[in-house]
Structures are given as C-alpha cells and as structure tokens.
Amino acid sequence: MIRVLISISCLWLVSLAVHAAQNAIDGVRVWPSPGSTRVVLDLEQAPEFTYFTLSNPERLVIDLANTSDSADLPAIDKSGELVRRVRYSTPKNNQSARVVIDMTRKASPNLFAMTPTKPYGHRLVIDLEDTVNSSSRNQSEVVKDSLSNQRDRDIIIAIDAGHGGEDPGSIGPSGTYEKHITLSVAKKLEARINREPGMRAIMTRSGDYYVSLNKRPAIARQQKADLLVSIHADAFHQPQPRGGSVWVLSTGRADTELGRWMERTEQHSQLLGGAAEVITDKASERYLAETILGLSMDHSMAASYDLSNKVIQELGKVTKMHKKRPQAASLAVLTAPDIPSILVEVGFISNPQEEKNLNWAAYRERLANSIFGAAKRYFRQVPPDGTLWAAQKERNRTHKVRSGESLSLLAQRYNVKVSSIKEANNLRNDVVQIGQVLTIPST
Structure with missing residues (x-):
C-alpha cells in the first residue's frame, strides 16, 4: 500500500512539474503594413512549433508543443485587410496548443522565434507576405521621364520614419516611444513638401509597422527619389545629452562613442523588427558591400554632406545642436547608391526636457519645417535634371x-x-x- 501511495505521489509530482514547465501565450499583436502583415505571439518560454496552411477558406495553422491554450486570445482591432482573426482550434494532444490565423486571401508565411529583447520577452513572429501587393494600389509610380509627362517632373523626397511596429525605438523617461515621434514629424514634413510646387514626398512607412533597414532605401530607389531623409529621435544611456544632429554614411567604423551607440541601436532594431531578413537574406550583404564600394556613392555622399550642413543651420534655429557638424556612421538606411541620404536626429528622447518638447505638436511642426527649409535651399541651388526647378533655373x-x-x-x-x-x-x-x-x- 505504501509503495502504491509513493508511486501515485511521484506521478502526481511529475505531472505537476510537467504542467509547471508548460509554455503559455501571454498576448497577440498584429502589425499590418502595405505589403505584408506581422502577427506576434508573446510567450513565457521559447516556442517549439510546426505549421501548415489550409485553403477554402485561407488559414495558417500553428501547433505549439507543450503549450497551454487556457489564456484568452484578445480580439484584434487593427488587423488590416489580410488577417480576419486569430483563434484556437482543437490541438493535436492535451499538452499542445493549436492557433489558427484566418485570412481573407492567400499569403506566404514565414515563421521564426525571437529571444527576449527589451521591451519584449519570448516571441513567435509570423510574417504573412500578401499575394496582392497593396503598396502598388496605394502608391502610384513616380514619373521621371519628362518626355512621357506633360510638364517637368517633381523633385521626389523619400521620408523615412525610423523604427515602427514591433520595434518601438528608444523609449523616453515618461514612456514616449520614438516610433510615434518619428512618424509624426515625417507626416508633417510630407505635408509641407507636398504643398510646395515642384516637390513631392513619398513615405517608406505611413503607419505603425516595421520596414526592414535594407528595404527603406530600396523603397526610395523604387520610387525614383532624389533624396532620402530618415527621421529619428536620439537616445543615450545617460539622461544629460540633448540637442539635434545630422548623420551621413561612413564606409568605416564610427569615430565617436555616440556613433558606435547608434550603430548598435540599428542592429538592435534589426533584431526587434526584421530578424527573419537578417537570418535569411544573404544577398543583402552583397548588395550593401557593392553599393558602399560603388563609384556612384562618391557623388551621393558629397551631396549628403552639403545638404546635412544646411539642415544643421536650419535645425539650429529650432533646437540646440548636439553636434554642429555632420557626423558619420555605418548605417544601413543611408546606403542607397545613387540617392543623397541623411539621418536627422531631432533631439534626445532620453533627455526629460527634450522628451516633453517632442511630445508638443507645434514643436514637431517646427522641426519638420526646418528640415524642409534646408531641402528647399539645397535643391534651389542644384535641382536635379528634368525637374521643374531645373527648368526654372535655366530661365x-x-x-x-x-x-x-x-x-x-x-x-x-x-x-x-x-x-x-x-x-x-x-x-x-x-x-x-x-x-x-x-x-x-x-x-
């Protein structure tokens, strides 16, 4: 009898241990973007998973081994056009959970696990590549050939709002996310540019979703941009630094502590928002190496330096400048081979006073206007061939x-x-x- 009781007790303890070690889903987040949708499952532990797709209707089925399905899956408010809902289904066994993503149409899935990176814990990331490229529906192709247009073309400025979606960027002392500040400044700059005859703005992202660092300059090139401006809010591990700065591409290692900090921050952003591409896209490494070494970079880098000096002059009328000369760092977002590209840090979100300033809409408007003023001065001096401004200068x-x-x-x-x-x-x-x-x- 005693042996039986001991055996039952051991089995009960083993059962408790297995149950205690079981993984659990803490939450679900959905980040829709023009060309794809990202679904993120927040988990207590690293996931073990398999998946398959079903048609009529379109579904993605994910089996999570040794995972509880007792936690409720929240309703998704902003799932976009592709994802209808995320729900549980009957699991393969009592120790697993089956999650089903119902979709409106066929999509190509890419799943990968991510280890904890502040402010997130363990995650299973599901990227759904849309079969219908909605970006082509939302953005018309820019016409650059003046022979096929009835008038001289506009100067195209690509505006890149840093971070987004799964990647919040730096977080201020009061909890302000950098990704929200950069998108707001970018939209204000877009509106100001579009009010200027002969100029037109395009956005690398227009909402709260992540765009990989390599895709941002690729979008600018696809839209035939004449300039790429990337908007960021600086941060440091101490609260004292403050002020704006402007960065251009360096083909070597950054020569300042802040520059090295920025390079590490960019790698952190890749891990937060684009790990799948870091893991699988080996061609991007060859692309970056080729473009950095390409002869066309010489002109772009010289033009970027000239423009960055003008931005520093204009930005200095709005805020204190942390650096009064252009700074250089090896940043992937600046590597478009034939497009002048600059990264503008509009202030230190890690500084309590500047965080307050950046949360003020009128202040963000002034920042956007200063960047616009510098771009306008630059292109009045050297308007691209075939543009309305180039024709005006000739006259x-x-x-x-x-x-x-x-x-x-x-x-x-x-x-x-x-x-x-x-x-x-x-x-x-x-x-x-x-x-x-x-x-x-x-x-």
Missing part, C-alpha cells in the same frame, strides 16, 4: 550689382519680388555689394 537671369542699386530697385526693374531674389540667392538680409552677381528668378 533665370543674372545681374551684376552696380553702384546705387538695391534689391528693391532690381525687383522693380525685373518685375519680381524682393523675397524671390533673396530666396534665389540665399540672402539673409537686403544688403548687396557692388560687383555681386545675383540670380534673377523668372516672373
């Missing part, structure tokens, strides 16, 4: 200032505004010098 006249002449006199003579002459020549006041050659804009 502009020049005038050599003589004794007794002033801006107001020249404006009357050429029937243009004083402000137009100042803008065409980057003049900050009304003073002109004898012998100075001025560009007179067309009427």
Whole structure:
C-alpha cells in the first residue's frame, strides 16, 4: 500500500512539474503594413512549433508543443485587410496548443522565434507576405521621364520614419516611444513638401509597422527619389545629452562613442523588427558591400554632406545642436547608391526636457519645417535634371550689382519680388555689394 501511495505521489509530482514547465501565450499583436502583415505571439518560454496552411477558406495553422491554450486570445482591432482573426482550434494532444490565423486571401508565411529583447520577452513572429501587393494600389509610380509627362517632373523626397511596429525605438523617461515621434514629424514634413510646387514626398512607412533597414532605401530607389531623409529621435544611456544632429554614411567604423551607440541601436532594431531578413537574406550583404564600394556613392555622399550642413543651420534655429557638424556612421538606411541620404536626429528622447518638447505638436511642426527649409535651399541651388526647378533655373537671369542699386530697385526693374531674389540667392538680409552677381528668378 505504501509503495502504491509513493508511486501515485511521484506521478502526481511529475505531472505537476510537467504542467509547471508548460509554455503559455501571454498576448497577440498584429502589425499590418502595405505589403505584408506581422502577427506576434508573446510567450513565457521559447516556442517549439510546426505549421501548415489550409485553403477554402485561407488559414495558417500553428501547433505549439507543450503549450497551454487556457489564456484568452484578445480580439484584434487593427488587423488590416489580410488577417480576419486569430483563434484556437482543437490541438493535436492535451499538452499542445493549436492557433489558427484566418485570412481573407492567400499569403506566404514565414515563421521564426525571437529571444527576449527589451521591451519584449519570448516571441513567435509570423510574417504573412500578401499575394496582392497593396503598396502598388496605394502608391502610384513616380514619373521621371519628362518626355512621357506633360510638364517637368517633381523633385521626389523619400521620408523615412525610423523604427515602427514591433520595434518601438528608444523609449523616453515618461514612456514616449520614438516610433510615434518619428512618424509624426515625417507626416508633417510630407505635408509641407507636398504643398510646395515642384516637390513631392513619398513615405517608406505611413503607419505603425516595421520596414526592414535594407528595404527603406530600396523603397526610395523604387520610387525614383532624389533624396532620402530618415527621421529619428536620439537616445543615450545617460539622461544629460540633448540637442539635434545630422548623420551621413561612413564606409568605416564610427569615430565617436555616440556613433558606435547608434550603430548598435540599428542592429538592435534589426533584431526587434526584421530578424527573419537578417537570418535569411544573404544577398543583402552583397548588395550593401557593392553599393558602399560603388563609384556612384562618391557623388551621393558629397551631396549628403552639403545638404546635412544646411539642415544643421536650419535645425539650429529650432533646437540646440548636439553636434554642429555632420557626423558619420555605418548605417544601413543611408546606403542607397545613387540617392543623397541623411539621418536627422531631432533631439534626445532620453533627455526629460527634450522628451516633453517632442511630445508638443507645434514643436514637431517646427522641426519638420526646418528640415524642409534646408531641402528647399539645397535643391534651389542644384535641382536635379528634368525637374521643374531645373527648368526654372535655366530661365533665370543674372545681374551684376552696380553702384546705387538695391534689391528693391532690381525687383522693380525685373518685375519680381524682393523675397524671390533673396530666396534665389540665399540672402539673409537686403544688403548687396557692388560687383555681386545675383540670380534673377523668372516672373
């Protein structure tokens, strides 16, 4: 009898141990984007899983070994057009859980596990590549060939809002997510650019979803952009640093502690939001190596440096500059071979005061306007061939200032505004010098 009791007790203890070690689903998050949808299962432990697809209707079935299905799966509010719901189904056995993702149409799945990376724990990430490329429905192709267009084309500026979706970026002392600040500034910059005749903005992301670091410059190239501006909010492991900075591509290792910190942060973002591509996309490594070494990078890097100086001048009117010269780091988002690219840090979200500033909509508007002002100054000087601004510059006249002449006199003579002459020549006041050659804009 005693032996029987001991055996039962041992079995009961083993059962408890197995039950205690069983994994559990803590939550479900869905991140829809134009070309794909990401579903994330938050788990207590690393998952063991298998999966298969079913049709009519379209479903993805995931079996999680040694996992409880007792926790409720929350209703998904913003699942996008592809995912209808996430639910449980009858598991293979009592020790496993079966999760089913109901879809509106066929999708190509890619599943991978992720180890804990703050602010998240263990995760099973399910990327569903949409068979219907909605990005082609939402974004029209940019026309660059002026022969196929009735007018000179617009200057295209690609705006990249840093982080997004699964990757929150840096988190401020009060809990502000960098990804929300960057998207807000990016949208304000987009609106300002689109109000300017002869300019047009495109976004690498327009909502709260993750775009891999290699895809961001690829989107700019696909849309034939003339410039890529990546918006970020800086952070450091101490709260004291503050102010804005502008970064350009370095083909070597960053030469400052902050630059090395940024490079590590970018790798962290890849792990948070794009681990599948880091694991599987070996071609991207060859692409980056080729583009960095490509001769076309020379022009792009020189143009990026020139533009970054103008951004520093304009941004300095809004906020204190942490660095008053362009900084260099090896950042994947800046590696488009034929597009000038800069990364703008609009402030330190890790600084309590700057976090408050960045949460102020009017302040973000001023930041966007300063970046726009710098881009406008740059392209007025060197407009890309085939653009409306290039055609306007060709029609502009020049005038050599003589004794007794002033801006107001020249404006009357050429029937243009004083402000137009100042803008065409980057003049900050009304003073002109004898012998100075001025560009007179067309009427």
